[in-house]
Amino acid sequence: MEFKISNEFLSQIETLISENRSLELLLLLEDIHFADIAEIMGELDDFGAGYIFNTLDSEKTAEILLELDEEVREKILRNLTPKEIAEELDELSTDDAADIIGELTKHIKDQVISELEDVEHAKDIVDLLRYDEDSAGGLMGKELVQVNENWSVLTCVKEMRAQAENVTRVHSIYVVDDEGRLTGRLSLKDLLTTSTRTPISEVYIKKVDYVKVDTKDVEVARIMQKYDLEAIPVVDELGRLVGRITIDDIIDVIKEEADKDYQLAAGISKDVEADDSILALTKARLPWLVLALLGSFVAVKVSRTFEGAMENYAVLFFFTPLIAAMAGNVGVQSSAIIVQGLANNTLGGTIWHRLFKELKLSLFNGLILAVILMLGSHFIIGVDYSISITVAIALLSVILIASLIGTFVPITLNKYGIDPALATGPFITTSNDILGILIYFSIAKVILGF
Template sequence: MIPFKLSDELIEQVEKLIEIKKDSVLLELLEEIHYADIAEIIDELNLEQATYIIKLLDSEKTSDILTEVDDDTREKILENLSAKEIAEEIDELDTDDAADIISELPEERKQEVISELEDREHAKEIVELLRYDDDSAGGLMAKELVKVKENWNVLTCVKEMRKQAEEVTRVHSIYVVDDDDILKGRLSLKDLLTTSTRTHIKDIYIPKVDYVTVGDKAEDVAKIMSKYDLEAIPVVDEMQRLVGRITIDDIVDVIREEAEKDYQLAAGITQDVEADDSIWQLTRARLPWLFLGLVGGIGAAAIMEGFEEMISKYAILFFFTPLIAAMAGNVGVQSSAIIVQGLANDDIKGSIKNRLIKEMLLAMLNGIILAIILMIVVWFWKDDHKAALAISVSLVIVIIVAGIIGTFIPLFLNKRGIDPAIATGPFITTSNDIFGILIYFMIAKLIIGI
């Protein structure tokens, strides 16, 4: 398969065909293009052109396209469609994707669209999904799945599976339930094919099955599916009844969104924003951390003012201040990034005390190596052994403190239920800059004796 490549020529061709209303040629052009690639094309068109394509193509294809286009683009397109037209798209989607799209609509519009859905059972399931939080297993799951009852025999099971499979895009697993829909286990396709048709399912199903409950956090579901390499996982309610399943494509979206959020936090952006958002939205997202940096800078300047006399007599100390601050910030970010990554992957084991000791020893080793190099450079450059010793000793201690802070803060935040990714950004850099400068001048004063 040749990878799709979006080009200016293709966009211009599509725009031209829309302008002259050559529908047959446009349909032929788009026929062989995957719906995800058509979504890319639509994202590059204006609203009128995008709506034209959605209305031109059949709902079976456009429903999938709508799940792939940019959120803002989809919102604008849906505003240009009638409730009946939106309902036609929703009828073609699995319940989880349908619920995601309907949840983005205004409340009054939601009711209009739901009332226009032709498949009432489909509508009922969508309404049920809308009751769950977006960030929960219930909000992620789809109602489409294949389930069999434990008291059926193999022949009945196969007949029922054929009926159910018509409504399921992809069959990942066959779940076994009792008469009350309580999840009992899963069924191996191999066992089903190699067993007598008179055998009861309760005699061959596998009772061990991983599952999540409707209230579990999406992030926890992602960890479970990643850990056990699952393509799909069943979802049960508070009574252990099977109510849906979550597939790997939904989890990939969760992981991507979580990674984007953590990356923005690490960069000092407090809200979920995109490059195309308004200047005011981008300002609101960035300003809080920039303000923190400003406060940190003022704090560092105030600390240096307290050592003004020493700096005036030993100007060499002033010239190495950026180096000390930079090393403190870099070490802190490195330490916190490793911890945050470990927390995200659920790899952090043992006590905080042991983790801090390990990080302290690691920072000490790195600090000593770098301090030896720095001491040699300063000694030969300035021919001042006191200054060389003061700067080098300060560097070792600053690196150790920065490593401890960078390790402790994300662990502490995680214990308090706060996203530890916040500790990899300006917060940790600013705090380590201030501590680093304070430690630097205090140690320099002790060694030089001013």
């Protein structure tokens, strides 16, 4: 059952802290998961969060550090000495330790690394720090179980027992050659059902999915999702096994990418959270709002070029918001499908095939909507048939153009290395608003002749 933080529970925690009853606090938090404790600390003031952290043992606080919001973690680490930070990191896996060290200043970082007790652990962490954080090398951990293809099953089992002591969970057993190059993987079932004298080379599986250290994190996520992998090995430029990436790290990547795409689609250009400062939120939001405002100015300018319609067919202007809204909605729908296909690598066929399919779909939807608009505007609003037909034809045309733009733009952005999620936000909406109004009045002018 999921743990829920109540106001009464928080009040109890705050009372224990204010009265310095640390033993009672320990008993209260004893059976609570470290992720929930991190959430509790996030609800407290700096003193309360620090008090809990200092009260618990390093085995638990190390895990809590990973779950804390970045701002809270920064405050906690600021009050710890390099030696105390090193003690926390000694409890963590190499990839998690490297993530925390990466947030420190260079001066503190060097001091913390020098304080790490386990030399091999320190070497592994330093090795991970040299990779970009958005690459497979930056995601991977050094903890894994590997065996040599020239060993026997008996030797393998002995070595695996020794290696498994440093691995929290054994997802796979990897096989390497004498140079450390990845050659395959070993099935635990085959290992248990094979004679102890059998060479590993006769039983291991030579087909194994892997990624290179410079593979982008989103590509790693796609591969693991496609092949339903709990872990994937990482090799260097020479094909040597250097680490593995587990599913928990990939879930974080997927979440971060989804959050980023969602914010881009909403017209937020930087990675921000609700609790960030007003200045940070303004910097993220304002650029696209300014773009939308400028686009609206252009739309007004376009409308003014058709002032003749106001004199003879003023009713046309009442349909302007409808046309602009439909153009924006259709464009966003089309671009959302394309962006999703690009993200999941499920978008097949050529760009012309995709555009043609979208054109057929939009034609079908547009005809239905145009008929509804034509009948509704005439029988419900009481607009003359000539106006109703004009608006319906314009709506169909706008839907077709908007869908093509919504399809073409994200594909083009992706081709040039720009995040296609950008296309689902104000960019598509604003451009389609302008084009929608231009097309609407142009068609009206041709049909009605004003």
